[in-house]
Every structure is written in structure tokens, then in C-alpha cells.
Amino acid sequence: MDLPFTDRPGRRERHLRRRHENPLFGWPAPEVEPAALLAAQRADHEELEAFATALHALVRRAVDLPPETGSDEILTLKEDLERHYEQACGLAGDHAAEKTGIARLIEVIMGVVRGHAGSDPLATQELAQEEAARVHHFRLLELPLVVDLLHPESPVAPEELAATVLSASDAEFAALPELFDGSELALLVEQAEARLTELADVGFDLAGARARLAALQTLSAAADGSGATG
Structure with a gap:
């Protein structure tokens, strides 16, 4: 069956594509129904729209952050940005621009955190290790299967x-x-x-x-x- 799969699918459609006519998922090899594909594409699109709204609010929150903001709030914002970066990697479509923007905001925040750490060698070392781990994690997120398996609502x-x-x-x-x-x-x-x-x-x-x-x-x-x- 020739199905209208998209070039840059979201996580639900990606997994249907893995399963379609693949005997490893069952024998006879399962065929994805057009209605199931359409439902997955719609759900992926709705997730994309929700992400765009949430990201806009998150960026506004970062821009409006007062200079005297405490460390806890800054770190919470960083974690929210990291979570949105991970989500962007799994969405339908191309989100290179959004990921670049999020990564830059994280770097700005980390600059503030490093400033708070001052000359403390242990804190500096821990921040460097965190940065290396984040770079490695973001690199892994370029792999669709990694994103799909790590998602809280994994399609697998x-x-x-x-x-x-x-x-x-x-x-x-x-x-x-x-x-x-x-x-x-x-x-x-x-x-x-x-x-x-x-x-x-x-x-x-x-x-x-x-x-x-x-x-x-x-x-x-x-x-x-x-x-x-x-």
C-alpha cells in the first residue's frame, strides 16, 4: 500500500513508518491504515502548534527576566529550555532555527551561572562537565529513534x-x-x-x-x- 508519509514526520508518524510492512513487527507484516496515518499526522501537527505557543511564552519569559533574579529561577528556566530543545528535535518539520535560538539562550543563562560561580574551581569544573554532557545529549537528540524512546509518551x-x-x-x-x-x-x-x-x-x-x-x-x-x- 502506497501511503502519503511526509518527509519530516513527527514521532507518531515516524513510528508508523517503522512498522509499515515490516515483518519484524509481526507476520504477516502489518500495514498501516490510511486513517491511522492521518490521525498520527494530525496529532503530530497539534503537538507542533502547542510547542510553538509554549516556546513563544518561554522566550518572552527569558527576555523579561529581571537582573536580580535568583539562582533557582534561572536554573528552572534553563531546564525548561533544555526540555523544549529536546521536544523540538522530535517534532514534525525542520526546527533548526528554533533549536539554535534555544541553545543560544541556554548559553546566555550559563554565562550568568558561571558568573555566580566566580573563581570557585569545583563549581567551574562541575559547570564544564554539565556543558559537555549537554552538548553530547543534544547530539544524540539528532537521532530520531533516541528522541522517540526518550519522549515521556514514547510511540514505541x-x-x-x-x-x-x-x-x-x-x-x-x-x-x-x-x-x-x-x-x-x-x-x-x-x-x-x-x-x-x-x-x-x-x-x-x-x-x-x-x-x-x-x-x-x-x-x-x-x-x-x-x-x-x-
Whole structure:
């Protein structure tokens, strides 16, 4: 079935696209109904409109911040900006401009925080570590699957996680150790093995998924080994 998927979908449509005619999600391979796709696109659009309104209010709040504002309020604003950055990464459409603006506001706020820290070496070190962690996290958020899995209302159901991981891009797959610990990776391996066994039983074998499973087993073993020595 040829469905009108969009070029830059939101999280709901993205996951429907992963599932559509993908045997890893079930056999026979599930087909997304046009009505379900339309509902997902509408919901993604509504989320986009709500984000635009919330971001406008957040920017206004940042601009109107009094010079004497306390540290707690400043840090709360920073956390709200970081949350909106994460949300922007998962929305339908291109939001590079919004993300750049949010990142600049965060940097302004961090400048104020660094000013409050003064010459305290411990505080300076902690802020540098926080900055490095934020840069790394924002880089991970460029991967659609990472955004979808981290969202509080992730479109990926627990029973779909193995199929989703086996369908991931190379970059998304490489990020798995950032998202799952050793026991979670081991569970993913079990679920993936069961899914591929089910497909093999009906005469359907996916060489690419088998290779991805082998890589997942390697990740799980590495995580288990690091945990054993830690």
C-alpha cells in the first residue's frame, strides 16, 4: 500500500513508518491504515502548534527576566529550555532555527551561572562537565529513534522495542549503550532472538536483522563485562 508519509514526520508518524510492512513487527507484516496515518499526522501537527505557543511564552519569559533574579529561577528556566530543545528535535518539520535560538539562550543563562560561580574551581569544573554532557545529549537528540524512546509518551510500545531496535539505522543502533544498561540490552537480545525465531518458523529469514542481532549480542556482552568489573 502506497501511503502519503511526509518527509519530516513527527514521532507518531515516524513510528508508523517503522512498522509499515515490516515483518519484524509481526507476520504477516502489518500495514498501516490510511486513517491511522492521518490521525498520527494530525496529532503530530497539534503537538507542533502547542510547542510553538509554549516556546513563544518561554522566550518572552527569558527576555523579561529581571537582573536580580535568583539562582533557582534561572536554573528552572534553563531546564525548561533544555526540555523544549529536546521536544523540538522530535517534532514534525525542520526546527533548526528554533533549536539554535534555544541553545543560544541556554548559553546566555550559563554565562550568568558561571558568573555566580566566580573563581570557585569545583563549581567551574562541575559547570564544564554539565556543558559537555549537554552538548553530547543534544547530539544524540539528532537521532530520531533516541528522541522517540526518550519522549515521556514514547510511540514505541515495550513489546515493539526489539523490532524497533532491529530496524534502527546504524547511527541509532550505535547509540543503544547510551540508552540501555546491561540487563536491558540482555532482555532486548532475548526478545530479538524470539522474534527472528518466529519469522524463521514461517519461512521468513532476514539476513540484515540477523546481522543486527549479532551486533546486539556483542553490545550486551560488552555491557555485561563492564558491569562485572565495575
